[in-house]
Amino acid sequence: MLHVAEAARVSVATVSALINGTATVSPELSQRIEQAIRDIGYKRNAIARSLKMGTTRTIGLTVPHITNPFFTDVVSVIQQAFDRAGYAVMLCCTDEDLNTQDDQIRLLLDRMVDGLIVARVGDGAILKGIVESANVPVVLLDRVCEGVDTDTVVLDNQRAVFDAITYLIDLGHRRIGYITGTFDISPMHDRMAGYREALQAAGLPVENELVRFGNFHEVDGYNATMQLLSLHDRPSAIFSANNPMVIGTMKAIRDIGLSCPQDISVACFDDFPWSDVFQPQLTTVSQPVQAIGEQTANLLLDRLAGNRDAPPRKLTLKGRLMIRNSCRPLGAVAQSVSA
Amino acid sequence: MLHVAEAARVSVATVSALINGTATVSPELSQRIEQAIRDIGYKRNAIARSLKMGTTRTIGLTVPHITNPFFTDVVSVIQQAFDRAGYAVMLCCTDEDLNTQDDQIRLLLDRMVDGLIVARVGDGAILKGIVESANVPVVLLDRVCEGVDTDTVVLDNQRAVFDAITYLIDLGHRRIGYITGTFDISPMHDRMAGYREALQAAGLPVENELVRFGNFHEVDGYNATMQLLSLHDRPSAIFSANNPMVIGTMKAIRDIGLSCPQDISVACFDDFPWSDVFQPQLTTVSQPVQAIGEQTANLLLDRLAGNRDAPPRKLTLKGRLMIRNSCRPLGAVAQSVSA
DNA sequence: AAAGGGCGGTGAAACGTTTCGAAAAATGAC
DNA sequence: GTCATTTTTCGAAACGTTTCACCGCCCTTT
Structure with a gap:
């Protein structure tokens, strides 16, 4: 800016005034300054500006x-x-x-x-x-x-998961596996509360063995699912509380030789852009x-x-439950629900 | 820093020297300064530092x-x-x-x-x-x-696409649709060259009607695929030159009532983390x-x-062709290839 | 013609650092 | 105890802006 001022034979204050429009500058000087700016290829230094302006x-x-x-x-x-x-x-x-x-x-x-x-x-x-x-x-x-x-x-996480789990219950599922991240962040806490609430509203017990913890990553979903699937009385549906973990869930189901939704239903939190194109089309809670x-x-x-x-x-x-084909109706209830 | 210097009864130069370790500071002063820093809760201003240091x-x-x-x-x-x-x-x-x-x-x-x-x-x-x-x-x-x-x-884009298209040709595909982004960026240019090269190496013609342009987005892939599928003599395989567009390709195939890979084979550039879990498992060019x-x-x-x-x-x-199940062998060649 | 009021322009201080040369203090050698 | 040398500390300039108080100038107004 100093160089510009010198080239235009004005003071730096005037250059600043013109650039920022903080004061009126006469046409002649404006032109001289603009010319000088072009000639020199001057760029305002945002760092110096930040220092002064705070x-x-x-x-x-x-x-x-x-x-x-x-x-x-x-x-x-x-x-x-x-x-x-x-x-x-x-x-x-x-x-x-x-x-x-x-x-x-x-x-x-x-x-x-x-x-x-x-x-x-x-x-x-x-x-x-x-x-x-x-x-x-x-x-x-x-x-x-x-x-x-x-x-x-x-998001209203509790409500969203409540709706999702209730949907699974309505389909006839009674043992629903739940894979969560750690509770030190509120969404995991609230989503778990939604799971609990839905089970209780349906008069179902909340069984500890059906709840598994993971650290948000795909591999955690994989391990958790492996554990759920090797339970003596394994769940008929699994809900994964986040998106990366459900990939692990799907891999575990595949590796253990089962298929979704025939053998096990799956739903999860967070929608994917491709979720209604590939099979199974995952039922998800979509966040806006x-x-x-x-x-x-x-x-x-x-x-x-x-x-x-x-x-x-x-x-x-509010979240929105996107119902697709990864959860199947179970037993006698199937008819009434799908009707 | 000024306040710290005053509180510690030293000059700002000394404070700076201690913080940056640019000069040795006697133990007494060091202690006074560190105490002052803690008391005041001083944080160095990175903006002022940047201005001075460049x-x-x-x-x-x-x-x-x-x-x-x-x-x-x-x-x-x-x-x-x-x-x-x-x-x-x-x-x-x-x-x-x-x-x-x-x-x-x-x-x-x-x-x-x-x-x-x-x-x-x-x-x-x-x-x-x-x-x-x-x-x-x-x-x-x-x-x-x-x-x-x-x-x-x-990436060696040309080689990667050459390999992918050659794979399709080996499977018996003769009419291979190609969906590209605009040529003003080099990868699209090079990938197209790979497509051409593979066809020519196999003695196949490069037909303009099989090459469609899109603007990198899902919707572009959708439209391009719709056009390809409504050709009089439609392609038996489609290669999409980027990742978002292939989602559109899959949607178009679904919407038109076809299925992949039974009716049409699909491959694309860029791998997805979930590509080997959902069906069809897309054959992709994976970038490292x-x-x-x-x-x-x-x-x-x-x-x-x-x-x-x-x-x-x-x-x-170098890219790597991840062969999955979204491309099927065609006609008589099928046996020899899959053997 | 003098006083008042805009307007256009400027010099210099300030923002919070770093750094350099110089001053001051400490150390060592004789 | 003095001088030379090393170590520690400091004052002040500089980085590139913005801003404020001030100064002329010209135009009105009285």
């Missing part, structure tokens, strides 16, 4: 895994929204690891991001500390966090990813626009 | 679509690699749009990223200009760019995403480590 027009976004299609889609929507608003997005993947998450959030805050969207991982205590000491707005995505009172966008991404972005953009003091807003969206 | 420890990464599983995986690997090296990653999705790409690259350069990884889109001319005027290292990912002489990581991501990251990290003057390096990796 704003980077960058937000931080942390998700557990970008390869989980749910997060992929949400990240994509969020990225687009901030792109439109002239913000850059720094993406971090925490790999469901608490320390990684802490490091990355600190990294983002050091870089003075203007806002933070986090699909948190692990215990809320540390996150709470970090979030409170930083004075940037934070939006929690997909996962609420006890004690952290800030804008949040989540577009809406989730947009609402999340809007909450943060609203804070960034200056609305700092409004009380925390919590948005709860 | 380095942001941030890289920019632009890809066409993050929802394309190939890019999702590669982005994930790259993100991890830079995370380990202490760099942040700014992610941009260009949506296969040239103007968006230009804007985003400019945005990234304004923010003084230390390096750039771009899976380019559209014509290379503008990119070339941008890349040359910026003095940051650039690595081209997945797509070479005429006239831009810089580090590049690509882990290697691609790592090599790309390594090339850039090497430049960032100071190796600026080495001549441009071009890495070409």
Whole structure:
């Protein structure tokens, strides 16, 4: 900018005024400056600007895994929204690891991001500390966090799983295997509650042997399914609480020589783009990813626009059960249901 | 830092020296400073540091679509690699749009990223200009760019498609439909060349009506397939040059009342994590995403480590044909091939 | 003709670091 | 005890912006 000012024989203040439109600059000078900018190929240094202005027009976004299609889609929507608003997005993947998450959030805050969207991982205590000491707005995505009172966008997980399990019960299933991630994140907790609630509403027992834990990955779904299928009295249906794990479930069913839905019914959380093309077409709980991404972005953009003091807003969206052909009616009930 | 210096009764220079370890600081002062840092909760301002140092420890990464599983995986690997090296990653999705790409690259350069990884889109001319005027290292990912002489990581696309088409020919297919994206990016060009080469090697004609263009999206694959299937003499196999489009192909086949592989064989570029679990199990060209991501990251990290003057390096990796059950042997040849 | 009011332009301070040369202190050699 | 040498500490400039107070100038108005 100094060079531009010299070339145009004006002061840097005038160049700044013209570039930012913060003051009127006479036509002659404007022209000289614009010419100089072109000649020199001047680009404003956003770092220096950020230092002075205290704003980077960058937000931080942390998700557990970008390869989980749910997060992929949400990240994509969020990225687009901030792109439109002239913000850059720094993406971090925490790999469901608490320390990684802490490091990355600190990294983002050091870089003075203007806002933070986090699909948190692990215990809320540390996150709470970090979030409170930083004075940037934070939006929690997909996962609420006890004690952290800030804008949040989540799904009504309990209801969604309740509907899915109730559907299986209506089909005649009585022993329904359930594969969950660890309970330290709210969706897993709430989804489990939906499972419980549905069984209890139907007067069925909640049997511990039918509930298996995994660490969100395909291999965990595989192992959990193997365990479920080798039970003495094996379940007739399996619900997987997330998307990567259900791939493992399908592989385990295949490897053990069974087939879905003939021998075992399968449903899961999170829809896939290809779920109604390949066989079996999985029955899933579909999250409104577009809406989730947009609402999340809007909450943060609203804070960034200056609305700092409004009380925390919590948005709860509804999932939708996508019924396909991976669950079959069982026994006598079959007729009445499929009719 | 000023506050820390005052609280510890030292100069800011000493604080800086201690934090960065750039000079030895006596034990007493060290202790006073560390205490002050804790008391105040001081965090170094990375923006001010960047301004002074001329380095942001941030890289920019632009890809066409993050929802394309190939890019999702590669982005994930790259993100991890830079995370380990202490760099942040700014992610941009260009949506296969040239103007968006230009804007985003400019945005990234304004923010003084230390390096750039771009899976380019559209014509290379503008990119070339941008890349040359910026003095940051650039690595081209997945797509070479005429006239831009810089580090590049690509697949041997022609060979990979040659192998795939040859496989179909060996199965007895003679009329093989081919769905491609636009030729302004090198992979589409090279893959088409592989298709041509395979047909010619087998003495088969390259028929224009069997080649359809799409814009990389599912809907394009759907439309292209619809056209292919309504040809008077319809193809017995279809190869889709990217991953999202093959979903459209499968939907079109279903909607038209045909089934794969009984009525029509299908193969495509890019593997899916679930491709060997659901039916039909697609025969695909699998890219070594882990290697691609790592090599790309390594090339850039090497430049960032100071190796600026080495001549441009071009890495070409090999794809692998994953033969599954979505392509069936045709006619008399079937016996000899499957034997 | 003098005073008041816009308007266009500018100099310089500030943002929070790093770094360099110099000052100050400590150490060692005689 | 003095001088030379090494070690530790510091002041101040610099990075590239924005912004604020101020200064002329010209146009009105009285």
